[in-house]
Amino acid sequence: MVTEQVSEWFRGDITDPNCPTRLVLDRIGDKWTVLVVHLLRDGPLRFGELREGVGGVAAKVLTQTLRALERDGLLVRTVYPQIPPKVTYELTTLGHSLREPIQAVRDWAESHVHEIVTARGEHATRTG
Amino acid sequence: MVTEQVSEWFRGDITDPNCPTRLVLDRIGDKWTVLVVHLLRDGPLRFGELREGVGGVAAKVLTQTLRALERDGLLVRTVYPQIPPKVTYELTTLGHSLREPIQAVRDWAESHVHEIVTARGEHATRTG
DNA sequence: CCGGATCCCCATGGATACTG
DNA sequence: CAGTATCCATGGGGATCCGG
Numbered sequence: 001m002v003t004e005q006v007s008e009w010f011r012g013d014i015t016d017p018n019c020p021t022r023l024v025l026d027r028i029g030d031k032w033t034v035l036v037v038h039l040l041r042d043g044p045l046r047f048g049e050l051r052e053g054v055g056g057v058a059a060k061v062l063t064q065t066l067r068a069l070e071r072d073g074l075l076v077r078t079v080y081p082q083i084p085p086k087v088t089y090e091l092t093t094l095g096h097s098l099r100e101p102i103q104a105v106r107d108w109a110e111s112h113v114h115e116i117v118t119a120r121g122e123h124a125t126r127t128g
Numbered sequence: 129m130v131t132e133q134v135s136e137w138f139r140g141d142i143t144d145p146n147c148p149t150r151l152v153l154d155r156i157g158d159k160w161t162v163l164v165v166h167l168l169r170d171g172p173l174r175f176g177e178l179r180e181g182v183g184g185v186a187a188k189v190l191t192q193t194l195r196a197l198e199r200d201g202l203l204v205r206t207v208y209p210q211i212p213p214k215v216t217y218e219l220t221t222l223g224h225s226l227r228e229p230i231q232a233v234r235d236w237a238e239s240h241v242h243e244i245v246t247a248r249g250e251h252a253t254r255t256g
Numbered sequence: 257c258c259g260g261a262t263c264c265c266c267a268t269g270g271a272t273a274c275t276g
Numbered sequence: 277c278a279g280t281a282t283c284c285a286t287g288g289g290g291a292t293c294c295g296g
Contacts, residue, residue: 014163020241029157073247084277104232113148119201212257
């Protein structure tokens with residue numbers, strides 16, 4: 001079980017790849033994951049549609065991202081036995097639920113980005 | 129103003145380093161930032177205390193992390209003109225506010241990590 | 257004690273070419 | 277169409293040494 005020791009695991013394991021927080025942080029910190037989740041919000045998309053949506057990422061990289069999301073149960077991959085092939089990706093319930101914390105980050109980013117930009121400006125001024 | 133076009137900038141700029149969401153995502157996706165913010169929750173700490181707290185990170189890397197956080201106005205760096213030197217780091221109001229979205233991620237991670245682990249297990253089984 | 261300067265390593269993103 | 281195979285460039289994390 002993973003329960004108990006809530007205040008413990010954070011400090012002790014955040015550097016450990018098996019730490020829950022680290023796990024999720026690595027996932028949403030990924031360059032493409034968040035965008036893929038966003039694109040799939042209204043339903044399944046085909047590989048090509050996703051690729052177009054993320055703005056020309058290399059197929060290899062998109063595949064890696066999708067495979068990781070599938071492995072973690074955040075989306076399901078469906079292969080249609082056709083010629084030419086057709087493969088669709090759709091968020092699971094778990095995948096949809098991930099949109100919540102992502103939204104929290106987006107909201108924070110929206111409301112505080114000017115403070116960050118300002119801070120950078122002042123810092124650049126001080127530095128020269 | 130950053131308002132309006134909420135559904136616009138997300139799609140168009142998430143790959144752009146200047147996109148607010150990308151900015152914050154890169155920050156909290158960083159290996160050490162989240163832990164540093166956590167350690168500083170109750171007040172300022174010295175460089176050495178932070179280093180000890182994050183579990184033996186290279187000084188160079190910790191410095192990079194702290195400098196980035198300082199640059200973005202998330203913490204303040206205070207140098208005491210002493211021999212031997214003493215430098216403390218303390219979260220700003222902005223830095224403290226960042227703990228909210230981070231907490232959202234932690235909460236999600238806590239309540240859903242078993243689903244992820246289970247999914248990985250099943251995937252490993254299917255794969256062999 | 258703080259942390260800058262260097263050098264190293266390799267994981268990751270990406271471009272290109274090819275295939276069922 | 278949906279990938280896989282291959283090679284390459286980049287840079288971030290880390291170890292070590294040194295200096296204020």
